[in-house]
Amino acid sequence: MLTDHPSYTCLSDTEKAILDAALTEFGRAGHSGARMQDIADRAGINKAMLHYYFRSKDRLYEEVLTRVVESFMVSIAEAIDSEETFPAQLRALLDAYLRAHLSRPEVVGLWVNENLNGAPVARRLLDPEHGARGPRRLLCWIDDAVRDGHIRPVDSVQFLITFLGSVVIYLIGMPMFSTFRPELAAGGEDEIRARVDHLYSLFYHGLKP
Amino acid sequence: MLTDHPSYTCLSDTEKAILDAALTEFGRAGHSGARMQDIADRAGINKAMLHYYFRSKDRLYEEVLTRVVESFMVSIAEAIDSEETFPAQLRALLDAYLRAHLSRPEVVGLWVNENLNGAPVARRLLDPEHGARGPRRLLCWIDDAVRDGHIRPVDSVQFLITFLGSVVIYLIGMPMFSTFRPELAAGGEDEIRARVDHLYSLFYHGLKP
DNA sequence: GTCTATATCTCGATAGAC
DNA sequence: GTCTATCGAGATATAGAC
Numbered sequence: 001m002l003t004d005h006p007s008y009t010c011l012s013d014t015e016k017a018i019l020d021a022a023l024t025e026f027g028r029a030g031h032s033g034a035r036m037q038d039i040a041d042r043a044g045i046n047k048a049m050l051h052y053y054f055r056s057k058d059r060l061y062e063e064v065l066t067r068v069v070e071s072f073m074v075s076i077a078e079a080i081d082s083e084e085t086f087p088a089q090l091r092a093l094l095d096a097y098l099r100a101h102l103s104r105p106e107v108v109g110l111w112v113n114e115n116l117n118g119a120p121v122a123r124r125l126l127d128p129e130h131g132a133r134g135p136r137r138l139l140c141w142i143d144d145a146v147r148d149g150h151i152r153p154v155d156s157v158q159f160l161i162t163f164l165g166s167v168v169i170y171l172i173g174m175p176m177f178s179t180f181r182p183e184l185a186a187g188g189e190d191e192i193r194a195r196v197d198h199l200y201s202l203f204y205h206g207l208k209p
Numbered sequence: 210m211l212t213d214h215p216s217y218t219c220l221s222d223t224e225k226a227i228l229d230a231a232l233t234e235f236g237r238a239g240h241s242g243a244r245m246q247d248i249a250d251r252a253g254i255n256k257a258m259l260h261y262y263f264r265s266k267d268r269l270y271e272e273v274l275t276r277v278v279e280s281f282m283v284s285i286a287e288a289i290d291s292e293e294t295f296p297a298q299l300r301a302l303l304d305a306y307l308r309a310h311l312s313r314p315e316v317v318g319l320w321v322n323e324n325l326n327g328a329p330v331a332r333r334l335l336d337p338e339h340g341a342r343g344p345r346r347l348l349c350w351i352d353d354a355v356r357d358g359h360i361r362p363v364d365s366v367q368f369l370i371t372f373l374g375s376v377v378i379y380l381i382g383m384p385m386f387s388t389f390r391p392e393l394a395a396g397g398e399d400e401i402r403a404r405v406d407h408l409y410s411l412f413y414h415g416l417k418p
Numbered sequence: 419g420t421c422t423a424t425a426t427c428t429c430g431a432t433a434g435a436c
Numbered sequence: 437g438t439c440t441a442t443c444g445a446g447a448t449a450t451a452g453a454c
Contacts, residue, residue, distance in 0.1 A: 014419090030325070032242045036448065046421060051449065109325050112381060116237070116318050119384035126388045134389050157390050158407040165378025166371045172321060173370065175328035179335045180343050181366050198367040206415030223437090245430060255439060260431060 015053055017043040022064045027106025030113030031061050065114065065121050068107055075100055077137050086150040087204060089141070094196050094203075097167050102187055108171045135160065151207040159207075166199050224262055226252040231273045236315025239322030240270050274323065274330050277316055284309055286346050295359040296413060298350070303405045303412075306376050311396055317380045344369065360416040368416075375408050 011019070021042035025034040036057060040047045054060035079096040083089040101108050114122050126132045142156035170177075178185035220228070230251035234243040245266055249256045263269035288305040292298045310317050323331050335341045351365035379386075387394035 028325070030239065030242065033239065035446090037446095047448085048421065048450080049419080052419075057448070112321055112325065115381050115384050116239070116321065122385050123388055126385060128389070136389075139389075154411075155403070155407055157386070157393075158404065159411070161379055161382065161386060162375045162408065162411065164382070165374040168378060169374025170370055172324050173373070175324050176331050176335060177366070177370060179332050180337070180348075184366075194364070195367065198364055199371065202363075202368070202371065202415040203411070204415075205417065206411040206413075208414065244428090246428095256430085257432080257440085258438065261437075266430065 014043075014045065014049070018045070018050060018053060018060070019064055019067065022060050023068065023104075023110065024106050026061055026064055026113070027104075027109035030109070031057075031117065033113075062121050065110065066125060068110060069122065069125050073133065073135070073137070076135065080137065080141055086145045090203060091196065091200050093163075094167065094199050098170070098192060098196060101167065101171050102192065105171055108168055111168070112172060138163075149209060152209045154207060163203070170195055223252075223254065223258070227254070227259060227262060227269070228273055228276065231269050232277070232313075232319065233315050235270055235273055235322070236318035239318070240266075240326065242322075271330050274319065275334060277319060278331065278334050282342065282344070282346065285344065289346065289350055295354045299412060300405065300409050302372075303376065303408050304401075307379070307401060307405060310376065310380050311401065314380055317377055320377070321381060347372075358418060361418045363416060372412070379404055 018039070021039045022034075024042060025039045028034065034057075036047055036050055039060075040050055043050075050060065054063060075096060076093070079092045080089050083092045111122075124130070126134050128134060138160055139156045142151075142154065142159055145151045146153055146156070174185055184191055227248070230248045231243075233251060234248045237243065243266075245256055245259055248269075249259055252259075259266075259269065263272060284305060285302070288301045289298050292301045320331075333339070335343050337343060347369055348365045351360075351363070351368055354360045355362050355365070383394055393400055
């Protein structure tokens with residue numbers, strides 16, 4: 001649950017329930033596709049309460065997105081710090097990132113829908129001129145590995161995009177991918193490990209000096 | 210333009226204009242987010258004509274998706290057939306796939322939105338039991354390369370997912386990626402080549418026997 | 419704080435004149 | 437084939453009782 005995040009502790013149970021339900025519905029259907037009625041139903045309250053706690057649909061959406069972005073930064077840092085060597089960190093990142101998304105597929109939906117709309121909210125949240133750090137931790141991790149000779153020279157932004165895409169696409173495209181391999185949709189431990197192993201060896205050999 | 214596709218030749222100019230406008234709007238906003246009024250405006254006709262030519266919004270959507278899927282299969286086959294060796298085919302595929310999406314970003318939006326909704330239409334189009342071939346050409350290409358020793362043993366479905374994701378994510382995430390490298394959004398020749406080069410060398414070294 | 423009831427608006431679809 | 441006008445469903449948002 002994303003409600004484990006520190007930024008949730010100062011909220012009432014009702015607010016937590018609303019934010020959690022909103023993440024599910026916004027992730028499923030995007031900003032315009034989500035229905036305030038569905039969010040209210042899922043949170044176990046009525047529609048008018050949504051407007052009482054969060055002025056409008058837009059405000060609620062922004063609140064949800066802010067927390068998802070913060071949570072992403074934290075989990076990235078944790079995975080990197082949990083290991084010492086580059087290969088171990090690479091595997092830990094792949095494993096943590098994939099499992100996080102599998103346990104909350106709506107986060108990917110939220111991210112994708114936001115981008116399809118030009119990411120007006122996310123761009124403001126990530127704007128360096130407004131003090132946002134962005135995924136700098138991940139970029140530095142790659143640049144440092146290049147500088148220290150652990151991997152061959154590689155553009156950290158390009159690899160970051162590839163890294164994110166390889167995991168995210170697995171979730172996004174599942175409805176279609178499962179038409180030619182139904183086991184994937186189950187999302188069992190075997191499938192997770194197979195995906196992580198594939199990406200790890202592809203990237204490990206692809207980055208080796 | 211996707212209207213170059215053979216399946217368009219038997220259509221009137223009005224029908225072509227509608228399908229082209231519908232692809233743009235459905236790709237932008239997805240099935241539920243797209244507005245029939247916007248499609249009509251873009252096609253240069255009025256709303257009633259949409260229902261005259263294509264019974265309903267659902268029928269129009271299905272018609273658009275069918276043509277996109279067919280077009281995808283064709284362009285994949287063309288790229289593979291254009292080269293002899295595996296490395297050359299890999300680069301040709303990356304280049305063709307990325308450029309095709311850059312010239313018509315709405316296709317990615319359509320694909321993503323369809324998947325976020327569980328891909329009800331695409332799953333029917335890809336169902337092997339109904340005679341669909343699916344992306345078999347791409348999977349066989351990888352399996353054959355493994356069998357002939359051109360690349361190390363690798364799960365073709367896993368690599369297919371990674372391959373598609375690495376290109377598609379570049380388009381999807383552009384609004385956010387461009388916050389920490391604005392040049393990417395321009396989509397100039399330099400950026401295309403940089404992306405293809407990065408993916409080619411990552412995959413080439415990652416797959417080498 | 420919580421609810422019901424309703425105002426207001428937008429969108430898909432259709433009727434019917436030309 | 438093409439258009440204008442409009443219906444009816446369903447959405448956001450608010451008013452007002454409790």
